[in-house]
Amino acid sequence: MMARNIQVLIVEDDKRIAEINRRFVEKVEGYEVMGIATNEQEGKELIEVLQPDLVLLDIYFPDMNGLQFLKWIREHFTNIDIIMITAAREIDTLKQAMHGGVFDYIIKPIMLDRFTETLVRYKEYYYKMHELMKEKEIIGQEDIDQLIQREQMISGTDGQLPKGIHPLTLEKVLAVVKRYENGITAEEVGKLIGASRTTSRRYLEYLVSISQVAADISYGTVGRPERIYKLKR
Template sequence: MSAVPLPVRVLLVEDDPRVARINRDLLERDPGVHVVGSAASCAQGDALARALDPDLILLDVHLPDGNGLGLLHHWRAAGLLTDVAVITAADDEPSVRLALAHGAFDYLIKPFTGARLAELVARHRARRGPPPTDAAPRMDQAALDRRLGVAASAGEPLPRGIDPHTLDRVEGALRGAGGSVSAEDLGERVGLSRVTAWRYLEHLVREGAATLDHHYGHAGRPAKLYRHRNGRRGPEEGS
């Protein structure tokens, strides 16, 4: 069963209507992406960001009434945590460093390819965790390290094919499951295929972050069920 991608509601803040139209067309090639608004100035962008509550904001730097990086700083100071990616012709290092310091998760220099824009959207999806619950989500050090880009152990990168943000989503969903789940069930929770979810779950088992049980309640091959292990770290003995 193929996974349904997470829907993404996008706000464009771009003063050139031709560029805004091209970006909208590129984004909406993905049926799960919907551009909910387009602003041509900092003032319009600020108003629409608050009124529309988008999942993702694509922000230009040079705007007629101010600097987009100043708007980004304003949002963060006001507690707006929406994912923001900067898309601009500003290719100087100070602008890049300032954008990242103010919390932009990606930075595209114009002109860029449709594939790179699609990658930006995929990174946004990978950063989004499971649906919010009444209780504030909590993170352990390992999950936080992955989000910060810190290796799991000294100088040791994640295995090939394991994305840190996706791993964070999988572990968060497993922790929130409150019991044992199959790779298929977990994949449906986070929008991944069964095979991809299985690969991440097996990695968590090797890390000692999850346990694996075999369920023999049905005829045929036993089902593999995974459960989050609290107070982790370190590989399981004998794994």
């Protein structure tokens, strides 16, 4: 059964920016923009009627403050997640947003790669959370770590990726490895993600170095040894 798309509402007073954000969102598989609200009244009405999974929320509006709107969402719709997209750079604003439980805080102007990375991470979180809600009443530490430490798991010990390793490509490579429980070669990964064998092997070896993936040697039909990559258990 195919998972349904994540339903998104954009709350942004600048219609041009809202349209750009909509196009960015719909470039990522698994997302659907339900609507765009440009003021407080529209925002509240659309949230009450549509009840989206995710709200992309600005802070500066002529008729409201996005932080107060965030507080209203939290008081009335606890299941809705929020990503702030704003020009606000004040540390106190960021602190209030984080205390309000936003999934991410993105500074305008949006960089497509940065935004896409967040949407990929959120999608992984969203489906994992719903999977746990269906399967378990009590969760363990491993389940929690997969939810709240997803970025640290893929970024290494210091949270910074080395030169030549792009987070979106890394996500793709890891997703492929997860699907092939019996292991997969660098060449096969490359074909699946549209990259060269050399590129895919670089990413796979990085995942090995941070203990996310294990590598083993396999001898093919012609006797040539190949490295086989599997998700580390």
